[in-house]
Amino acid sequence: MRGTGSGTVRDDERVPEHRPRLDIARHAPEAYKAMIRLATAAKKGVDPVVFELVQLRASQINHCAFCVDMHSKDALAAGESVERIVQLSAWEESKHFYTAKEIAAIELTEAVTVLTDGFVPDDVYERAAKHFDDTELAHLIAAIALINGWNRFGVTTRMVPGHYTPGSTAHRPAE
Numbered sequence: 776m777r778g779t780g781s782g783t784v785r786d787d788e789r790v791p792e793h794r795p796r797l798d799i800a801r802h803a804p805e806a807y808k809a810m811i812r813l814a815t816a817a818k819k820g821v822d823p824v825v826f827e828l829v830q831l832r833a834s835q836i837n838h839c840a841f842c843v844d845m846h847s848k849d850a851l852a853a854g855e856s857v858e859r860i861v862q863l864s865a866w867e868e869s870k871h872f873y874t875a876k877e878i879a880a881i882e883l884t885e886a887v888t889v890l891t892d893g894f895v896p897d898d899v900y901e902r903a904a905k906h907f908d909d910t911e912l913a914h915l916i917a918a919i920a921l922i923n924g925w926n927r928f929g930v931t932t933r934m935v936p937g938h939y940t941p942g943s944t945a946h947r948p949a950e
Contacts, residue, residue, distance in 0.1 A: 797932045810928075813921050820914025823853055825880045828863065828873075829915065830922045832881050833888045835864050837926035841934035852941035876906040880915060887919045 800807040818826055827850040834842035847860055862869040866881055873881070883903040886895040907915055928934070 792935055792937070793933055795933050795935055799928050799932060810921065810924060813917065817914050817917040817921055820911055821918050822876075822911075824855065825877055825915070826918055827853060827855060828859075828877055829880055829884045829918055831860065832863055832866075832884045833919060833922040834926055836885065836888045837923065837930060839926040839929040839934075840936040841929045841939070842922070842926055844936035845939040848939055848941045879903045879906045883915065884919050887916070888923055 821829070827846055830846040831843065831850060834846055850860055851857070859872050862872050863881075866873060866878070870878060879902045882899050883895070886899045903915070904912055
């Protein structure tokens, strides 16, 4: 049985898990390894809390269930509160949960992820530049670009959520 918000659901009542379409790591190992190298480099220059908020917010926007699962678990394992994780999808109405620096990173994440106007608006970029020095900002932009790439891998190949364990090396589908 698995817990739900309203109680428990017996395993025999659950909708079956879908199967992943393709394992990028197996079929394009050099591309996968390059993504891992970029993740390692980007993460070194971004505050760990900001990094996980960015990963999670982009994943929510892109509807990547695997990445939402992964980054929620990583954030919790790093000490993030359930309340801030839950409120992230509605951060504009719950700004009091976040610092001005975190909000600037979240706004930049949304602008880069959605690109509604075909570009990142100057005011969004300027707010981020106010809170991050050039090196931090470059790493933050790399982290945002990276998670958008992972999200597209995850959504396209239908990576299955629910199996990720914090600390594992996997952006990989269940096999």
